[in-house]
Amino acid sequence: EAAVTQSPRSKVAVTGGKVTLSCHQTNNHDYMYWYRQDTGHGLRLIHYSYVADSTEKGDIPDGYKASRPSQENFSLILELASLSQTAVYFCASSDGAGEGERLFFGHGTKLSVL
């Protein structure tokens, strides 16, 4: 079974501080995604990547940066954390751009910005 590991599992950050969320996959997948989940909302795409050293903006990229230093690793960076970025963040990977391709998700990171 494909594996996507996120760290940390939860984090408390201060407003204006820098936060880095990490994701590691052992699936040999090309595509990786960062989603944000808010209560009462579905998952919304923040950034994605289809190759190492390249990232793309998703639907809600403002306030977030992403980094893909290798095929296995994909980080989400909040340079200046804000209260509105309190949410659960999910990393996912997939084999390619095929329309029927499934996504494999990590367990999520619960971020609280105070």
Add this chain to the structure above:
Amino acid sequence: AQSVTQPDARVTVSEGASLQLRCKYSYFGTPYLFWYVQYPRQGLQLLLKYYPGDPVVQGVNGFEAEFSKSNSSFHLRKASVHWSDWAVYFCAVRASSGSWQLIFGSGTQLTVMP
């Protein structure tokens, strides 16, 4: 624009009863549709996926879904609910280009009563 609507934020059923969770989609062309489940404190897991073809799709743990182009729907069903089905269920459609991301509905929280 592509979108998914899950009109029921919460559904409560008794154990052993049948279940239907509703999903409506908006998509130009033939969609690829998915149902994911999120158990407490876990990431999302694939229940089933629809490829163009047979409108009824079988998934894991006795779940099935039926695609209807005329109704723009992809409802999830189960004949007899078990307490372990207590979870949040997300319907999703694959974006047609660009990121090939999954576009998620807001989710339905399923509560199973003894």
